[in-house]
Amino acid sequence: VHFHVRSLFDIDEANEHFGSTMLMTLRWTDPSVESVTEPKDVPVTSIWRPDMIIVNSAKGTKIRKEKLTILPDHKVEYTKRMFAAVQVDMDYTWFPFDSHKWTIACQSLTYDNKKVVFEAAGATHDKIDNPLWKVHNFTAAVHNVKSAAHEGATFSRISATFQVSRFQSYYIAQVVLPLVFIMFISWMSFWVDAAAVPARTTLCVITVLTVLFLNFKVSAGLPKISYLTWMDTYMQVCFLLAVGSLITYIVVLYYEYNNARNPEVFKDAPAIDHHARWIFASFFGLFNVIMFALAFTHLNDANRQHTNAAIS
Structure with missing residues (x-):
């Protein structure tokens, strides 16, 4: 045959x-x-x-x-x-x-x-x-x-x-790169004055909703599976970071609101944003290095297996 x-x-x-x-x-x-x-x-x-x-x-x-x-x-x-x-x-x-x-x-x-x-x-x-x-x-x-x-x-x-x-180029261009830019926008919210409530709230909420939209878009093309994919992990972490920026702003507002009543206890509102900027950027950068290192290691192993199978 x-x-x-x-x-x-x-x-x-x-x-x-x-x-x-x-x-x-x-x-x-x-x-x-x-x-x-x-x-x-x-x-x-x-x-x-x-x-x-x-x-x-x-x-x-x-x-x-x-x-x-x-x-x-x-x-x-x-x-x-x-x-x-x-x-x-x-x-x-x-x-x-x-x-x-x-x-x-x-x-x-x-x-x-x-x-x-x-x-x-x-x-x-x-x-x-x-x-x-x-x-x-x-x-x-x-x-x-x-x-x-x-x-x-x-x-x-x-x-x-x-x-x-x-071929990964489609998902890198259509999903991963937009997520990176969305995370950059979310990171920029830490530089917006806490007094600009409408602007900063809108910025935080839009990034959360955009990550959710991309997640639904990618999941629609896959079967309902009981385990996390590489993309699921990447998007879930991006979602948590976007939500984290919103929670950070809520904490900053709480400190700003109570600063007039008890300035000794609630005087560190600007410092929260300052620390969040570097924690957010450092964590997201390290996360990307780890995720893509794992992905390219897997690709190299798969290519090696394909080559060995072709030779044999």
Whole structure:
């Protein structure tokens, strides 16, 4: 069996599946077919052929075109072009610096491994241009699986596996950089006079709401998962810093309000803003260094694994 993937499209991260158009070529020896000296095309219903399905298809398999050819020495070649929405498992822990291993698994619908056994003849693909994903290392492998639907019968399954890694530039430009500028605006609120209540309150509230908006925008494209991604951690810390700037202003106002009553106790209102400026900037700078150091370390490890897989 040989796989050839023509295209990958409609990558749906929220539902964890992608669309693929592929060619599958099967060759086998059938002593019952006529002997020919040159390849001869015959109707696809005239000779027995394996009833192949894509096991992990989310919406069924659509066969676009089939071709059956008799070759010399009683060999048969069966080629079909298929389309399927393939279901895959994805780990978003390092999103948007994540990479995944996707598999297209095929087997016979009714013939177990006592009747049909596959051998992998390789996996290839056309040049796949996707603005968000890069494709690496196509491989094909055969293994046996037990089917509960067939009373535990063992089936021969062939899987085309490839690795994909995400291009981060979109999320860096559309999410991370805006967050950095939003945090800069939030930091600037510490320089606004505490007496300018409308201006400073508006500045603090707008930064909080903007971070929430970006968080909802990013989360809408992902499935509901029970763990934090890299982006979740980054955005949650930005949200806490934005809220922290608002809370700091409330404390400053409290000190300013009570300064007239008890100037000895509430005399440090300007000092709160002064210290907050440097604590905020130092913490956010250190946080970015740590987060991006972890992300690029993960990327280097993933690239090393892709290179080793390609060599092997």
